[in-house]
Amino acid sequence: MRLSRYFMPILKENPKEAEIVSHRLMLRTGMIRQQSQGIYSWLPLGKRVLDKVNAIIREEQNRAGAIELSMPTLQSAELWQESGRYEDYGKEMLRIRDRQDRPMLYGPTNEEMITDIFRSSVKSYKSLPLNLYHIQLKFRDEIRPRFGTMRSREFLMKDAYSFDLTQADAIHSYNKMFVAYLRTFDRLGLRAIPMRADTGPIGGNHSHEFIILADTGESEVYCHKSFVDFDIPAADTDFDSVDGLQSVFDKWTSVYAATSEMHDEAAFGTIPEGDRLSARGIEVGHIFYFGTKYSEPMGAKVQGPDGKEHLVHMGSYGIGPTRLVPAIIEASHDENGIIWPASVAPFDAVVINMKPGDEACDTTCDRLYVALQNAGKDVLYDDTDDRAGTKFATADLIGVPVQVIAGPRAVAAGEVELKDRKTGARETLTIEAAINKLT
Numbered sequence: 001m002r003l004s005r006y007f008m009p010i011l012k013e014n015p016k017e018a019e020i021v022s023h024r025l026m027l028r029t030g031m032i033r034q035q036s037q038g039i040y041s042w043l044p045l046g047k048r049v050l051d052k053v054n055a056i057i058r059e060e061q062n063r064a065g066a067i068e069l070s071m072p073t074l075q076s077a078e079l080w081q082e083s084g085r086y087e088d089y090g091k092e093m094l095r096i097r098d099r100q101d102r103p104m105l106y107g108p109t110n111e112e113m114i115t116d117i118f119r120s121s122v123k124s125y126k127s128l129p130l131n132l133y134h135i136q137l138k139f140r141d142e143i144r145p146r147f148g149t150m151r152s153r154e155f156l157m158k159d160a161y162s163f164d165l166t167q168a169d170a171i172h173s174y175n176k177m178f179v180a181y182l183r184t185f186d187r188l189g190l191r192a193i194p195m196r197a198d199t200g201p202i203g204g205n206h207s208h209e210f211i212i213l214a215d216t217g218e219s220e221v222y223c224h225k226s227f228v229d230f231d232i233p234a235a236d237t238d239f240d241s242v243d244g245l246q247s248v249f250d251k252w253t254s255v256y257a258a259t260s261e262m263h264d265e266a267a268f269g270t271i272p273e274g275d276r277l278s279a280r281g282i283e284v285g286h287i288f289y290f291g292t293k294y295s296e297p298m299g300a301k302v303q304g305p306d307g308k309e310h311l312v313h314m315g316s317y318g319i320g321p322t323r324l325v326p327a328i329i330e331a332s333h334d335e336n337g338i339i340w341p342a343s344v345a346p347f348d349a350v351v352i353n354m355k356p357g358d359e360a361c362d363t364t365c366d367r368l369y370v371a372l373q374n375a376g377k378d379v380l381y382d383d384t385d386d387r388a389g390t391k392f393a394t395a396d397l398i399g400v401p402v403q404v405i406a407g408p409r410a411v412a413a414g415e416v417e418l419k420d421r422k423t424g425a426r427e428t429l430t431i432e433a434a435i436n437k438l439t
């Protein structure tokens, strides 16, 4: 992408309304724009990151056997009256009426809708286990939306829903998502700690929040510091192994971890002082087992092997992609701007032409731009006539992992300078060597 033809409205100054670094940087880099309170547009640079986050979420959901679909944002009130949850969300639920004056709502979550889809066509235990998910906008009329898209009113959620014949089977489905979440957050460059959690309006009695440690997090968390050394389940994990996944769950829940709602000071106190960690954290995912809470009132049942009808046991599993983007920034930035993990960077490299109009610089940059793109790399080519200082500041601000700097002197010698955004390390290479290194 040539910067001279892109749309990336960089702000020179720190916007005064931004209270935390991720909100500040997402505004300054032109990643998002607030349209109204708690409601945002994702501008091109932000959209690229959001799409990469969603791609990783999708890969790990699919690896765990979940099947993607897409449900609408608008829901009929009847479904929520069936489940008895129509009032549970209180003022957070945005209620609307259509032209026929039918009561509808902008969905805060989709347990009722997915149960309706299930009950309309699944009749036999032979169709189980089943896990259906989508990545879709939700609306919760938060009384105090803040911190940009970290706590917004309209937000994207990956929400998955599992259906099983028995509680034991449902716990295995829960463990599949538990493992998928550990892998997902690791691939996003985050260390998320699963913590026993309160279930709130979703319900049930078995639930874990996945919290990443960050000084600006809204959650207060307490845990054993050994979490930071636990191995992440491998890509070839056998998701059909009940014992295998249970042992991963047992390991990751074997040491103390709790949010303030579930914290037990006495238990925490038994941990040696040096091994205790209490910090602020950001909830990036939350999973629930809630048995027949929805299948019973909505009559979602299958014929079992015994020929009898059985209400299905369910769970739901949420991740917040539009919260993950700022969470990654909170965990990975410095005084010059964002430092994107390679897995979600909006571009793999930024080619900086220090002297547009100079024949050698233009030719070199065009060659790099074409070669890297032909190798499948996402490249931003700063071909603007901004001053050098501005070019470097922009490249550092938007946090692309590698800067390829083409200055007239280096180019005259057939060389370019590479700068690693995370470490600041610089090296001068021939153009050929630079292309080979980056592809």
Ligand SMILES: Nc1ncnc2c1ncn2[C@@H]1O[C@H](COS(=O)(=O)NC(=O)[C@@H](N)CS)[C@@H](O)[C@H]1O
Binding pocket: 108, 109, 110, 111, 140, 142, 149, 150, 151, 152, 153, 155, 156, 157, 158, 159, 160, 202, 283, 284, 285, 286, 287, 316, 317, 318, 319, 320, 321, 322, 323
């Ligand atoms: N206001 C919000 N802004 C941004 N992300 C949010 C917001 N509320 C929730 N999320 C994200 O959505 C995830 C799931 O939300 S939740 O309420 O915990 N769970 C559910 O809604 C269940 N139905 C899971 S499918 C949270 O872990 C968080 O990452």
